[in-house]
Amino acid sequence: MRVIGIDPGLRNLGWGVVDVAGARISHVANGICHSEGTELAMRLLSLHGQLTRVIATYRPQAAAVEQTFVNKDGAGTLKLGQARGIAMLVPAQAGLAVGEYAPNTVKKTVVGVGHADKGQVAHMVRMQLPGVEIAGPDAADALAIAICHAHHGGASALAAAVARAQA
Template identity: 75%
Template structure:
């Protein structure tokens, strides 16, 4: 099974793809979709909604290319957290909408995970920092070259989703044995 993890962001949308064979995880690819810098941001030149729409369209096109190229079987996205800057939270939510939409357009069901759940699965601690997440991704995917912190987070999301899918599969198998 091939799993895509997505770390949503308006400037940098991280993505990571792993293959899962039983309990073995292997790295396939990772990267970062960048939207045009300084476009559609509060206080920047051209910060109107048309520029924001172009940034979202750019993220959509780039993420669509990733799915076309790597054909994942499953996808997962990190939930956004609400911070004190309501405008930034809203814009992040719009980028998250792209992260949910593109896999859905490819017929994939999209898992959603809180940041603490991802960290707990990958690191063992729900309040791990980015350095710890990066380190544990490298431990679980030996030899991986990570494109940046957003890609490391996306790979962590993919790993988290793979573990949850495996657990759900084991539960379903146990239920079939119990009933059948």
């Protein structure tokens, strides 16, 4: 089962693709979509196009997206929510089921602590995917989201259902 994890962001949208075979998780690719333009609509369109190409290239069978947390700046939260909409729309357009995970759930799954910092997340992603070259913090978070989806049964349950359907 191939899973794409997506870390939504308006400037930098991280993505990470892993293959899941039972308890084994292996790295496929990761990167960052950088929004282009100054107008919000053009930035969202840019992210949509880039993420669409990533999904077309790597052909994941499932997707997972980090849930948005509300911060002090309402306008910033709203913009992040719009980027998250792109992160959920693109996989849905490709016919993928999209799992959603709270940031603390992702961190607890990958690091063992729900309030881990980005450095700890990146370190544990490297431990779980030996030899991986991570494109940046947003890509590390996206790989962590994909790993979280694999561990929480989203990927393995879907793989089992597909295997049963093909038998």
